[in-house]
Amino acid sequence: MDKRIATLTEAVADIPDGATVMIGGFGGSGAPIELMHALIDRFLATGSPKNLTIINNNAGNGHVGIAALIEQGLVSKMVCSFPRSADPRVFTERYLAGEIELELVPQGTLAERIRAGGAGIPAFYTPTSYGTDLAKGKPVAEFDGRPYVQERWLKADFALIKAETGDAHGNLTYRMAARNFSPIMAMAAAKTVVQVSQAVDAGGIDPEAVITPGIFVDAVVEVRDPQQEEALNRAEAHYPGAQ
Template sequence: MDKTCAFAAEAVAAIPDNATIMIGGFGGAGAPIELIHALIDHGPKNLTIINNNAGNGHVGIAALIEQGLVRKMVCSFPRSADPRAFTERYLAGEIELELVPQGTLAERIRAGGAGIPAFYTPTSYGTELAEGKPVAEFDGRMYVQERALKAQFALIKAELGDPMGNLTYRMAARNFNPVMAMAAEHTIAQVSRLVAAGNIDPEQVITPGIFVKSLVEIPNPAQEETLNRMEAVYP
């Protein structure tokens, strides 16, 4: 089954208003910039975004927030280089925030993909983040119950892909992308290079095609850090 799309706009066209979307990347590494900006052009509103942070500069997730398309952020680092992107909107009550410690965020996403409804972690015990959550004692230490995270859609970035949706990643760009691919109902990947089926060594596949719904080739993907250093606004 060929899962490729000709354009990023085609890949994100099915994302509706009020969708919950996981977006890969750690800072700029592994961030699917082209898919995010195709989503901005598509224009669905009241989105819940699950990501490591609240964006950088005026591209990617920061641009998505600036366009007023995000209702809620679930992230570990709720800050933006330009406070107008996230901080001021949050303080004005225009956007909700669910703050999640980084390791807990990664595990909640992994649990969602693995079919584990909840787990216990000592992280956040005794803090405001644990308020209202079940707690339990194991071997003399207190733990907080955290529920798995799932999403309707995931936007991820990979280095190499084939028409069946099998993916590999480039070094640190791997980060949240593989676990998000497993935790979403509909995973959309942008790949830097698309090869024929069978041209990826099975031992090198990190995300099997079973977890990918569609993908699009972006041969020269934008780099979030470079765009921000140049004070560029992605078109």
Template sequence: MDKRIATLAEAVADIPDGASVMIGGFGGSGAPIELIHALIDRYLATGSPRNLTIINNNAGNGHVGIAAMIEQGMVAKMVCSFPRSADPRVFTDKYLAGEIALELVPQGTLAERIRAGGAGIPAFYTPTGFGTDLAKGKPVAEFDGRSYVQERWLKADFALIKAETGDSLGNLTYRMAARNFAPLMAMAAARTVVQVSRAVEPGGIDPEAVVTPGIFVDAIVTVPDPAHEEDLNRANAHHPKVTA
């Protein structure tokens, strides 16, 4: 039952080529930067994993985190709501060059598709996107005089998320807005890997405060002082580091 993993490298060692990976975060808030960078380091050392499908709210910023994964050529497809955010140059260049695919999903629909995946609901109807290109090819039904588009659940092979506190059984709490997509992704992935800022023993989290129960978590690695995407981008950081 002890789900603690000693190193970041071990935490991401099982992700294979072609995997679908949900990555938590709303912009930089809640983004598991260290897990992402550990996956990039593994790719640079071994050439794997590649051809990944990444599911996130956006397509990364600058040259760190998800943007760095895209820049290294690890990502075959992005499923996201905001492919163009504060500094989307990496994704934009790859997309215009035909080197990465995009599935654009409205933000609320993205969250609900992930929630449905975790809840075992294969499909649902939403008015969002009706009459637009995003609804092309999807079933449409009318309810109470309004047209709705059918959307399918969204599941993944892996979820990489960031939490504030976790115990050895996998129970998690989050810090403020860093919670965002993480609890939904933990439920919708076949294997959930979490970086936590603080690790405690069982009983160290008030049961009433648990947000994600340990049943949805497979591995925890402690990162006491995690990096923040915005701070890294303000410092013009790159991963891997650019040397002269």
């Protein structure tokens, strides 16, 4: 099966209102900017999708990427570790106005909840957050004399991620630290859409170099010379245009 998709528009066409969407990236590293902006284009043209729950490491910076998704009104809830990062004004304004919900998750716990979702593990225990507001209402158990908090898996309807190379079967490689959350998000989502800097035929990737096997990938769209969040923010870019 050839999983390569011709356009970004087609790649995000199936995401419905109310979907839970995991988005790869650690700040701008590995962030699928073009896929997110294609989702905004679709929303502006059709009014859908809206009321999205976004799972990411942070709540966006500047006026591009996740911040632009929030600013344009697509997002009703963020699940993240760092709602306040380099330039979080869009999320902060919406949150203080009561227009967006936040589920705060410690970073290691976030990664493990996503990994658990992909591995079929409904819950696990961690000492992180014990005794804090984040542990309120969660089961607590003691192991070897230490209290642990129960955390539930995280799964999603869709994952939007960025990779370096993808082949026709959806096998992926990543560029250094841009890998971050993407492999586990691909496992935890019902459908994974990937933008790659280079799309190749089947056999074009050394099997030993594959990080994410194609079984976890549903669509691959080529985006040569992808934009970088930090560069866009230094240029004071807004998406879809000046506000």
